[in-house]
Amino acid sequence: MNGGGALPGDLERGVIAAGEEPVVEVAPRRPPLTPNEWIRRNLFSSWFNGVLTIVSGALVLFIGFRLLRFVFVSADWTVLKANLRVYMVGRFPQEDIWRVWAVAFFLAMLVGVSRGVLLPPSRTRRGAYVRAVVAVVAVGALVYLVESLLVWLLLAIAAALFAGGVAAGRRLGRRLVRPILIAWLLAFPVVVVLLSFGDVGADRWGGMLLNVIVAVAVIALSFPIGILLGLGRRSSLPAVSWFCVGFIELIRGVPLLTLLIFGRFVLILLLPPGLTFAQLVRAILMFTLFSSAYVAEILRGGLQGVPEGQYEAARALGLSTTRTMALVALPQALRSTIPPMIGHFISVFKDTSLLAALSFSDLLFTARRASQSFEFVGHQAEALLPAAFLFWVIAFSISRWSQRVETRLGVGER
């Protein structure tokens, strides 16, 4: 979690750099292994490894066979087909569905441009294979699931916007970084306004839409609050730091679910009588408190990693404590905490599934209700697996993309 595993490599590198002999002898590159050699070396290097390969290979074949048979033969995916819309947007009114599409277009373009700017085109053959397989599977699934021509058209537009965004991002490159940042900052209000102006209240949001909105809201709110908490924890004023330590440890010591229950039953009692929030807003509030405690802890790790010399140098330049923090320590700390921060944001997204435990109609809740419906009895797995898969796809792709962006920017290097 705290990803501090990079030490030994750095140490070794340091030793080499300080060595007496700058000349490094480089061995000639090994010729690539023949398939036979590869198999012998990687699968049958000893009798133990051979047995291991055979046993685990049999296991993989068995599970793979069962899985494929389930997906293509024995499973009945009508439960997904019938509920696809509910999985995605819940009970969002049909006549207002264009708002969701508008949001989808907006996000597709924004994600496309960001990707184009941040990631170089991957030219490896493996990347191409993986993308081809993903595309085939996705199109195949859509052919099965989507019958409406209009939806196909809209999906095509979204895909085109994404591709166009990638192309534009690649062409314009770094010049777009600032506009993209501003667009992302504006994204959340734009999305909320798009989804809710007029008469579609937050109670009509559901399905994956709800998970995504709540996750984005919580991330956007908890990041600044978490930074304040983290700085407060380091404060030299004992009243401030004790309060922050107490708050952070309290929040981290109890399960998120109890906080959400607190938000549901108790929070309302502590607020002035006239001030009431919708259930969803209270849940988002509690999610935010929870998440900001973790952001604060991550930031603390980052601040500890800023070398003492940086503070001393800032002081020597005559910067005040506040400026030292804002101009010297915080930027470095934030940069080094990008990987754990993204990991935390992914887990915020995963945690939004707890909405289901409080009976908000999020993706998981919808899937569970579909699994209980009378028509689809005996097909619980088919109802739940798509929800799990959607959560997985989003979390997994964010983590993959962030890894690539991190190596590109050399986040862990400095």
Next chain:
Amino acid sequence: MAAAANRARPPLWRNVRFLRILGQAIFVLLLVIVAREAVLNLGFGVERQNLDLSFDFLRQRAGFAIKEGIAYSPNESFFRAFLVGVANTIRVALVGIALATVLGLVMGVARLSTNWLVRRIGQVYVEIVRNTPVLVQIIFWYVAVILALPVIEGGLSLWDLAFVSNRGTAVAWFRLEEGAGAWSLFLLAGAAVGALVVRRRTKINERTGRLTPRVAWAAGAFLVVAGVGFLLTGTPVAGDVPEVGRFGYTGGVQVSPEYTALLLGLVIYTGAFIAEIVRGSIQAVPRGQKEAAEALGLTARQQLRLVVLPQALRIAIPPLNSQYLNLTKNSSLALAIGYPEIVSVSNTIINQAARATQMLLLVMATYLLMSLTISAVMNALNRAVTRRGQA
């Protein structure tokens, strides 16, 4: 302070000491205002809605049944019901921690294997499990796997020792009979003898420089003492094999479908994180350590056991601690499948007694206490491990 008075004092608004005190005073004042507002509102609610903020209700009759856990009847108090929940949380957390550690260890080592296939299996496991919400997994196991199992009479059986069906799981276990108390004394004696043997063998090892399997010696000594005691006290322990009845199992250790699903979900989810910790901490041991061990002529197993693993353990303990805490806290997700642990029992109590404020205070305090306990144990372990390395 008299010396300070001699110097020209800075004006008040530039006096750091004054500013610090002022800043804290303002901060505390703000906190007090917010807290006062909250308490006043709560008091207002007490007046208007007849809220009751005392903990007296805990002594009232609970009136609802709890399916599993320590002995309890609906006629007992709310507090007793809450204790059942605490016991159930501990039951799932301890077993979960043990199993998740084993699974994580296996998968973490698999990810470092020289065998390509095994490495890939570990990777796929971690990437799938880690990126799916744990609640989704728990509900999947419960709804789509456990409840979809055959009914009890057609349930699965493993050599008639373990049974699985949608009624839950039953596993053969042991039953204590007469003489168990006396036998436990023999067990203690056996442990003492084992410890003595280890010490003696260590001395011999150090004197002669030849390695003998100390642990095997100790285990042998323990088994001999325990076996003699077993015969002398007249077979105090008997096997307890579950039997399939019409409505449930009898005998053996039985767990409900809810417990099985929760445990599966928690163990598989936490196992993936522990696997990453295991892999990361073994990789974090500097390569020079292993090379030095090799240069000293240690075998591959000795390198791992004596050089790499002790150092990896030291790196792994703090993140392991946080995973154990996560597992314990995630057990609260049982609310979604109705396993009666702390949160789900408390939720029932809140619905019945309408004392949400007190119940949540109690629940949070309990979790904090459990977190502190686990952290204390892990810190003690951490100290023991680090000290041993430095001696």
